[in-house]
Amino acid sequence: MDQIRSQNFPIKSLDDWIEKAELSLKGRKVESLQSNTYETITLKPLYTREDEKPVSNYPGGTDFRRGIDPLGYLINEWKVAQRISYETVGELTQKLEDAFKRGQTAISFEVSEEVVPHLSELPTEIIQNYPFAINSKWYQAALLNNLAALSIDGTQLTGYIANDPIALFAEEGVLTETVFKEWSLDVMQAEDHFPNLRTILIDTTPYHNGGANAVQELAIAAATGVFYLEKRTEDGIEPERTLSKMIFQFAIGSNFFMELAKLRAARILWNRISELYRAEEKARGMQIAAVTSSFTKTVFDPHVNLLRGANEAFAAVLGGVQYLHVEPFDQLTGSSPFSERIARNTQLILKEEALLQKVVDPAGGSWYIEALTTELADKAWALFQAIDAKGGILEVLKTNWLQQEIAAVFAKKRIDIETRKQSIIGTNVYARPDETALYKTSLHDKQNKNIEAIPQRRLAEPYEKLRSKAKKLAEQKGSALTVGLLCLGELKQHKARADFMKGFLSAGGIKTVDSPPIGTVAEARQYLTELPSPFVVFCGTNEQYEQLGHKLLTTLKPEFPKLKFFLAGLPDKENQSQWLADGITQFIHVKSNCYETLAGMLEEWEVTFDESQQA
Incomplete structure (x- = not known):
């Protein structure tokens, strides 16, 4: 015990920490761990005594930052x-x-x-x-x-x-x-x-x-x-x-x-x-x-x-x-x-x-x-x-300057939610498409305005509107809205991107219909023939995309002209043009605008249902 009590740890400097951190970052600089807030404040990955600010020894003193009561x-x-x-x-x-x-x-x-x-x-x-x-x-x-x-x-x-x-x-x-x-x-x-x-x-x-x-x-x-x-x-x-x-x-x-x-x-x-x-x-x-x-x-x-x-x-x-x-x-x-x-x-x-x-x-x-x-x-x-x-x-309210400044910040928050850079659990990530809820908007409009009102919003509202729209379309269709997942190769090869797509689509209240493991054109053709959806997404590894994906797409696209094909993942820039030429509508990946993609799908469903009802 005496030996344990007398043991000392060597004092390490900030430079020592940076050296170790950059080793774990595999070549990236420690500055890559910094993050920027909506307040245009850069947050450091580590704060030390060098960042110490002089503060009162107790609340109720100096500038009141520590509170207004001493105790x-x-x-x-x-x-x-x-x-x-x-x-x-x-x-x-x-x-x-x-x-x-x-x-x-x-x-x-x-x-x-x-x-x-x-x-x-x-x-x-x-x-x-x-x-x-x-x-x-x-x-x-x-x-x-x-x-x-x-x-x-x-x-x-x-x-x-x-x-x-x-x-x-x-x-x-x-x-x-x-x-x-x-x-x-x-x-x-x-x-x-x-x-x-x-x-x-x-x-x-x-x-x-x-x-x-x-x-x-x-x-x-x-x-x-x-x-x-x-x-x-x-x-x-x-x-x-x-x-x-x-x-x-x-x-x-x-x-x-x-x-x-x-x-x-x-x-x-x-x-x-x-x-x-x-x-x-x-x-x-x-x-x-x-x-x-x-x-x-x-x-x-x-x-x-x-x-x-x-x-x-x-x-x-x-x-x-x-x-x-x-x-x-x-x-x-x-x-x-x-x-x-x-x-x-x-x-x-x-x-x-x-x-x-x-x-x-x-x-x-x-x-x-x-x-x-x-x-x-x-x-x-x-x-x-x-x-x-x-x-x-x-005055800044009368000129709408303040409203515009706030709207600019909200636009940044919204794009981060749409692209899922910021997560809303149960809404844009880990959503349950079977869940039903009474949606009501918090937006309101009053008459006789003489300045621009500041809308009372919620971050989740855009996705909630998508879910509400998907529910109405499903009721018109008589069954849930679904997107097909064309799963290439064995489970371990397509699972990661298939799971990604399920989470991506569920944010809009859309379910998926998974294919069995696909290894040939005939297997893919059989699956697409029975698919009750106008959309299908290729899911597999990059290697499978190059080995089998192009062949499947160029063969099946003419046979199923009404289907829209998507690719889960983002190919290298030099390969993207070939995929688009072969008939891929869009690449869906972690940096995609989830909201815009889902909204586009729902709009196409809506047009299809309207045309079928008119017919």
Whole structure:
């Protein structure tokens, strides 16, 4: 034991690590392991002490990146603010009471026109004993007025009932500046009745759902916050008073470390801005409400949303939020008591079993996270200055500049999903073509727009539309849509590419019909004669393609002129022209645009069915 205890490992340098890494990379440089994010940040494969950033020894100090409370959640736990779904006020009351018994710690629900007049029916003990966590949208004045009419001590109401008119303008495409006069009056009146209630929301969720990256979300949050500070300053309200009424809402996406760093960077930005307004340090800490992203969720294979939601909630907690809502895994098709319970319990597991409320800033000091936080903050500050130079948040929305910037980022995200560079489990990879689901689009169109609305999208929607279309076509056809796989040689020779094609086609709800092992033209002819599909894909090794594939194609193409032949894999450039000349329609490989290929097949099926019905 003494020998083991006294044993030392030699100190290795970064150069030593690079040397070993490049040996395993077989000639490639270690720089090939770098990756680029949608925020135009280059992530290194390894972060070391050289990347260390100076940070406060504890949360609540310096730039607030480590949180706003010195002891983190030990003294102020984050609030479990699950938005309660309901149809009647009675159901809302019952579900709230039940949720509080089961771990909910904030009053949260989606505001509707029906519930506002009946808010007084909520039990007084709930209103007085739990903080609110409500995005009141256009119902803020009505909500606050109904609360003011209750015979309760207004000083006991805490949390937030707040709205963000600018975010609503961006989402709806209708911008009306006269709204701000009423908004200012509502906020001032609420201060008299409810001095401890926050009423000014800065909501970046619509921009996140439109496809914005983390830098854009942070810059928009800063620009919106400054707009409201300026509005209130014009009304003679000092900055500290306005800051005490503000709360920021962020949607948390699937990039764990980026989302964690986003929340830390948000506090840095806001501390810098509030310092410029000469606010005292105690007023500069940013209050954050987080929601797990709907942008990342899927209609198909919804149980995978459980993992997505848990990952996003974990990032939010480590990022230091004050309120958190975890979206139920089947929210897109209508949540159930079971899914709502699981969503709430996700937070309780993080709190009670993972013990995250007992560790003060567990991410603090990580070389990677701190470096990423600093770079995010710097890039977001530069974009915030660009927005300010263009006249502020309202002006960049009026000119559609901001909408175009977000659309450009979304276009990059979409092409990565279409080409499967980025995976969506159960949607563009590992999809189950037999699965049925109620598809409904999240896109909406409002009339009387005077600015370009930011569409509320989800990454999975293009493939979900394909699956919906495939289902309708299958119903017209009376059987599932299928593509033939012409499997050359033995199983071990064609299996890899056949499996690839099955996964590729299943993303569009298309099944495959595998041939028996094919070694001759006669065997292939027999298979094609019985094939109930207009499409067939060659699957085999490169050697088999050259030895047998050309012969099969040139012989069978004239015999089956209505069939379209595809090749699984990408031949060398010098061989591609010959395959195309022989009759191959397209090469399908790992870099193919999966979405466009599947959409093209479905369009051809659609035309075929339309022609057959007309005939």
